[in-house]
Amino acid sequence: MARPHTVLAGGTDFYPARVGRTIEEDILDISAIPVLRGISSVSTGWQLGATTTWSELLEADLPPLFDGLKQAAREVGGRQIQNTGTLAGNLCNASPAADGVPCLLALDAEIEIASSVGARRVPLGQFITGVRRTVLAPGELVVALHIPKPSHPARSAFLKLGARRYLVISIAMAAATLEIADGRIAAARIAVGACSAVAQRLPTLEAALAGAPLDRHLVDWVEQIHLASLTPIDDIRGSAAYRSDSAVVLLRRLLAGFAP
Numbered sequence: 599m600a601r602p603h604t605v606l607a608g609g610t611d612f613y614p615a616r617v618g619r620t621i622e623e624d625i626l627d628i629s630a631i632p633v634l635r636g637i638s639s640v641s642t643g644w645q646l647g648a649t650t651t652w653s654e655l656l657e658a659d660l661p662p663l664f665d666g667l668k669q670a671a672r673e674v675g676g677r678q679i680q681n682t683g684t685l686a687g688n689l690c691n692a693s694p695a696a697d698g699v700p701c702l703l704a705l706d707a708e709i710e711i712a713s714s715v716g717a718r719r720v721p722l723g724q725f726i727t728g729v730r731r732t733v734l735a736p737g738e739l740v741v742a743l744h745i746p747k748p749s750h751p752a753r754s755a756f757l758k759l760g761a762r763r764y765l766v767i768s769i770a771m772a773a774a775t776l777e778i779a780d781g782r783i784a785a786a787r788i789a790v791g792a793c794s795a796v797a798q799r800l801p802t803l804e805a806a807l808a809g810a811p812l813d814r815h816l817v818d819w820v821e822q823i824h825l826a827s828l829t830p831i832d833d834i835r836g837s838a839a840y841r842s843d844s845a846v847v848l849l850r851r852l853l854a855g856f857a858p
């Protein structure tokens with residue numbers, strides 16, 4: 599039986615992880631497969647092909663639901679990285695600091711996976727299982743990301759904290775999608791990244807926000823207790839306590855940005 603190949607998309611995580619090493623594994627370069635390209639609108643939502651780059655996302659005509667993901671795209675590396683790096687590669691690399699993960703969690707993304715024996719779909723919340731670990735089995739390929747259409751008009755936003763403004767690995771980041779009906783929050787999906795091995799949704803904050811009026815008091819809903827499931831670490835970029843405090847500040851600023 600043929601050995602499973604290592605998938606190569608934009609290569610912006612693949613190559614830096616192999617600096618100084620001879621590449622001996624078999625590589626499957628998927629960057630020029632037409633069927634994996636492009637963003638399309640379908641009746642149930644949107645489909646983002648696996649090789650969709652950050653730049654292609656930025657150039658796509660998408661509703662305000664995607665504003666948060668686009669904000670993340672503007673801050674992933676520089677233009678060269680955005681032109682070649684893919685959203686799916688960001689997820690498959692499964693870094694705790696991957697900026698796409700909290701945004702796509704807040705968009706309720708599902709991951710479509712295919713292999714020579716079949717296809718399956720996995721919610722993003724189950725796709726990444728740990729640091730650099732996903733549910734992908736040998737021989738499986740991510741072929742698309744699916745974003746469901748929300749029940750109400752929705753907007754999203756993303757904020758990232760780094761040691762400087764651009765070209766920086768996140769110390770903490772937060773993403774939110776709010777569905778709005780009659781001036782109130784009909785549904786909230788909030789996620790924080792770089793504060794646990796895998797970015798997490800914050801269900802207790804989401805529940806607290808449901809039904810809240812969309813006004814300047816939104817910031818008051820964020821309390822440290824809502825972040826209790828996070829497990830930030832101390833490292834060279836920041837202490838656990840700093841990450842924890844930063845996540846609260848980011849969430850408050852994020853919600854403040856939704857107020858009319």
Ligand SMILES: Cc1cc2nc3c(=O)[nH]c(=O)nc-3n(C[C@H](O)[C@H](O)[C@H](O)COP(=O)(O)OP(=O)(O)OC[C@H]3O[C@@H](n4cnc5c(N)ncnc54)[C@H](O)[C@@H]3O)c2cc1C
Nearest residue numbers: 605607608609610611612674675683684687688690697740
């Ligand atoms: C200078 C620089 C700055 C960066 N800045 C940021 C940043 O600000 N924020 C951020 O989040 N990231 C950043 N990155 C990391 C990287 O650019 C992103 O994670 C990018 O989205 C990875 O996509 P890629 O297509 O290049 O992945 P690749 O490097 O091609 O692949 C990454 C991993 O995913 C696997 N893979 C890729 N596609 C698939 C698929 N369809 N199915 C199965 N497995 C797959 C590969 O086998 C590999 O293990 C930066 C990288 C560099 C070099």
